[in-house]
Amino acid sequence: MAExxxxxxxxxxxxxxxxYRTRESLVTATYRxxxxxxxxxxxxxxxxxxxxxxxxxKAVGGxxxxxxxxxxxxxxxxxxxxxxxxxxxxxxxxxxxxxTVRENVLFALTAxxxxxxxxxxxxxxxxxxxxxxxxxxxxxxxxxxxxxxxRVAIARGMAMEPEILLMDEPFAALDAxxxxxxxxxxxxxxxxxxxTLLFVTHSIPEAVRIGNRxxxxxxxxxxVRAELGSAGVDSVGPDGRTLSGRIxxxxxxxxxxxxxxxxx
Amino acid sequence: MAEARLALRSRPDIVNTDLPEGFxxxxxxxxxxxxxxxxxxxxxxxxxxxxxxxxxxxxxxLDNPLLVPTFxxxxxxxxASLRSGELAxxxxxxxxxxxxxxxxxxxxxxxxxxxxxxxxxxxxxxETLTSMFNPLPSIAxxxxxxxxxxxxxxxxxFVLIHAVLWSVALNTHSGFKSVSPTWRMVGQNxxxxxxxxxxxxxxxxxxxxxxxGLKIGWAFAWRTLxxxxxxxxxxxxxxxxxxxxxxxxxxxxxxxxFAGLLTVIVFGLVVDNLVFRTLERRTVRRWxxxx
Numbered sequence: 001m002a003e004x005x006x007x008x009x010x011x012x013x014x015x016x017x018x019x020y021r022t023r024e025s026l027v028t029a030t031y032r033x034x035x036x037x038x039x040x041x042x043x044x045x046x047x048x049x050x051x052x053x054x055x056x057x058k059a060v061g062g063x064x065x066x067x068x069x070x071x072x073x074x075x076x077x078x079x080x081x082x083x084x085x086x087x088x089x090x091x092x093x094x095x096x097x098x099x100t101v102r103e104n105v106l107f108a109l110t111a112x113x114x115x116x117x118x119x120x121x122x123x124x125x126x127x128x129x130x131x132x133x134x135x136x137x138x139x140x141x142x143x144x145x146x147x148x149x150x151r152v153a154i155a156r157g158m159a160m161e162p163e164i165l166l167m168d169e170p171f172a173a174l175d176a177x178x179x180x181x182x183x184x185x186x187x188x189x190x191x192x193x194x195x196t197l198l199f200v201t202h203s204i205p206e207a208v209r210i211g212n213r214x215x216x217x218x219x220x221x222x223x224v225r226a227e228l229g230s231a232g233v234d235s236v237g238p239d240g241r242t243l244s245g246r247i248x249x250x251x252x253x254x255x256x257x258x259x260x261x262x263x264x
Numbered sequence: 265m266a267e268a269r270l271a272l273r274s275r276p277d278i279v280n281t282d283l284p285e286g287f288x289x290x291x292x293x294x295x296x297x298x299x300x301x302x303x304x305x306x307x308x309x310x311x312x313x314x315x316x317x318x319x320x321x322x323x324x325x326l327d328n329p330l331l332v333p334t335f336x337x338x339x340x341x342x343x344a345s346l347r348s349g350e351l352a353x354x355x356x357x358x359x360x361x362x363x364x365x366x367x368x369x370x371x372x373x374x375x376x377x378x379x380x381x382x383x384x385x386x387x388x389x390x391e392t393l394t395s396m397f398n399p400l401p402s403i404a405x406x407x408x409x410x411x412x413x414x415x416x417x418x419x420x421x422f423v424l425i426h427a428v429l430w431s432v433a434l435n436t437h438s439g440f441k442s443v444s445p446t447w448r449m450v451g452q453n454x455x456x457x458x459x460x461x462x463x464x465x466x467x468x469x470x471x472x473x474x475x476x477g478l479k480i481g482w483a484f485a486w487r488t489l490x491x492x493x494x495x496x497x498x499x500x501x502x503x504x505x506x507x508x509x510x511x512x513x514x515x516x517x518x519x520x521x522f523a524g525l526l527t528v529i530v531f532g533l534v535v536d537n538l539v540f541r542t543l544e545r546r547t548v549r550r551w552x553x554x555x
Contacts, residue, residue: 063449081452091446097551098468111454111464142552160454 008075009036010196011060011164015069018055029055030222032069035215037164040194044211044230046201048251052222053200057168060198061087073163083112086157090169092149095141095156101128102137105156114160127159128152130189147178151185158189164196171206183209187232204244208234216250226250308537333519341519342526351508355527358489358504361417365424366485372425373432373481380433381440381466394434402427402488406495420492427488428481435480439473440466472548479540483532490528 013036018029029052037043045053058064060071062081071078073085086108088094095104105124109115115123128137131151141149150170157165171179183206190197201207207214208230216225234242241249300306316335323334333341345351376393379386402423409419443466451465467474493506503511505524512520548554 061449061453063452081449081455083453083455085453087449087453089446089449091444093444094446094450096447096450096465096468097553098471098547107464108454111451111456111460113455140551 007038010039010041010074011037011198012072013056013060013069014072016056016059016066016071017068018052018059018064019067020055020064028221030217033217033222033224034069035224035227037196037198037213040196042190042197042199042210042212044199044201044207044214045217046204046207046211046214046247046251047217047222047225048219049202050219050222051217052219053202053217054168056217056222057087057166057198057200060164061085061166083108083114083160084163086160086162086165088150088153088157088165088167088170090172092141092146092173094153095149097141100138100140101133101144101152104141104152105159108156108160112160123159127155130158130192131155131185145178147174147182150174150182154186154189158193158195161193162195164198167197167199169201170199172201172203179206186210204247205234207247208232208244214247216247218251305537330516330518333522337519338522338526341517342523345520345523351523351527354503354505354508354524355531358493358506359531361420361504362424362485362489364417365421365489366428366482368421369425369428369481369485370432370478372429373436373477376429376433377436377440380437381462387437390433390437394430394437397426398430398434400426402484403491403495406492410496415496420489420496423488423492424485427484431484432477432481435473435477436470439470439477442473443469468547472554475540475544475548479536482535482540486528486532 014034016033017031020027020029033056035043045056047053055064059066060078062078062085078085095101096107099107102121102124105128106120109120109123114120125134125137128134131154133148133151133155136144136148141152144152154167154170171182174182186197187210189195197210199207199210201210209232211230212232214228214230216228217223218225228243228247230243234244236242237246239246294302319332320335323329323332323337326332329337342351376386376390380390381387405423405426406419409422413419413422447465447469451461456464489504490506490509493504494510496506505528509521509524512518512524544554
């Protein structure tokens with residue numbers, strides 16, 4: 001932060017420890033995680049299952065209260081879920097089945113009080129067109145394929161024009177062909193809108209392709225293992241290894257020396 | 265392993281440039297018979313006609329109108345009684361009572377579930393009360409109701425409320441509980457108010473269960489009403505369908521007894537097929553929440 005010209009981060013997470021309660025025990029999901037997301041970043045959180053990445057995203061969404069540390073959006077502490085941070089889930093059932101595609105997008109805009117009437121329906125149609133679903137605007141979710149449902153969810157999120165779009169493995173339940181296509185479309189949408197993305201995945205190729213910045217979390221509980229830049233392709237670095245190769249060895253091979261008490 | 269791999273014959277790649285044509289239309293419309301067979305109303309009408317025919321044949325073979333009158337005799341008695349106004353008045357009386365009891369039952373069920381979803385103690389209370397009272401036949405409460413509310417419509421409405429309340433509350437509450445957590449999170453994400461959350465997420469999300477509850481409550485209410493009128497009719501001033509059946513049995517007008525029963529059945533069929541089916545078709549089926 002030496003240069004005064006550097007913009008302050010949009011989202012800053014500091015020393016975040018998250019715990020959740022199951023029927024049997026209190027689970028520590030992440031331990032003293034810190035990172036910063038700048039405006040228009042495509043920030044990917046990558047890690048194996050059990051690294052607390054989904055919990056971390058839900059905490060940014062405002063669904064889980066931190067045990068320790070803080071999450072700030074534009075300098076303001078996050079206290080509850082709100083329409084400035086829209087979540088796109090992995091589950092196909094995130095669309096409300098009793099509403100058509102257009103109504104689902106409209107519902108988000110009107111329920112949050114962001115827009116109403118004519119302006120809301122124009123915005124909804126605009127974003128439905130952006131995800132190429134104009135023909136299906138009056139269909140109900142159960143009439144769509146999995147990929148189309150995720151596109152609607154993305155359109156619904158983006159139509160809100162949130163400060164940050166939180167995506168929780170949105171393509172994980174799709175087949176490989178559809179998945180690749182959706183990644184391509186998401187990047188295209190980002191080109192159009194330059195929306196800030198916080199994207200959780202457990203797929204290394206997906207992280208390399210989607211992210212411009214990748215946060216690697218180690219499991220049980222989630223701690224920051226590394227934070228790397230990505231140019232969108234799996235290029236060979238100065239050490240002669242590909243980015244995905246480096247990520248893989250960071251996550252699975254080179255076990256870090258365990259510290260008894262960690263300092264932030 | 266290595267030998268097996270070597271043994272694989274190499275084959276040339278196949279790439280088709282001209283795909284075969286002449287398969288006709290891809291989606292061929294179904295024939296008239298196939299479409300008729302798919303018609304729900306038609307299938308059920310044929311089924312009903314078949315049942316009526318079986319009844320007619322059995323009654324003719326039995327040849328004892330005091331035990332089982334024929335379908336045609338029943339139908340004649342039904343229309344004669346309808347024209348004389350006796351059956352119509354009885355039906356009207358029953359339905360008026362039924363609707364009052366049903367509406368009040370739904371109101372109490374709504375209050376009970378609202379209390380149950382807002383507080384944990386409310387949920388515990390509702391669960392305990394439903395497991396206590398749901399298995400208790402409403403008609404068993406009638407003697408008590410007669411002491412509490414006297415020999416009037418009040419007692420019947422009381423047992424009707426008991427018949428409707430628990431099944432509707434139980435189904436609605438379990439419907440609310442099974443609303444997908446993702447929908448709940450979506451609702452919170454877009455900043456719905458408490459009331460908006462209930463009307464826009466919880467109620468539509470639980471609608472399949474709510475409709476089931478409404479249907480069960482309706483059937484319970486009918487049964488309870490007819491039974492209560494049978495027991496009660498003798499001392500009640502106005503007579504409902506149950507009373508009509510009871511009276512005609514005493515007069516040995518068996519075709520009229522059958523006509524009374526037929527009215528209950530026809531009314532049940534009509535409400536189920538017109539009201540509830542239409543409601544389902546317009547909501548949960550259209551939304552793909554029920555096949």
